[in-house]
Amino acid sequence: MTADETTDAPAADPRKDIFRAVVEAQDGGMTVAASRAAVAGQFGVSEAEVKDIEREGLAGGWPPL
Known part of the structure; x- marks a missing residue:
């Protein structure tokens, strides 16, 4: 399969990955600004952009909330 071909797997939402990383960093003891x-x-x-994604994730109840 080439890089241009698609699979049946759903595309990951990078915004949710970013949100998860921020939450996990803060849960790990980082300050909001540092995370x-x-x-x-x-x-x-x-x-x-991280702030915008954070707001969207909080409003939407994205995991890991």
């Missing part, structure tokens, strides 16, 4: 900075760097997004 946002770390996750932004890990996923290659801005801290503002």
Whole structure:
């Protein structure tokens, strides 16, 4: 299978992965600001995007809540 071919597996939602990483970082003892900075760097997004995703995840009750 080439990189251009698709599979039957559903595509992962990177926003939910980012949200999970922020929650896990905070549960692990990181401050809110530090977790946002770390996750932004890990996923290659801005801290503002992480904040937006965090709000969306909290409002939607995304796991791991």
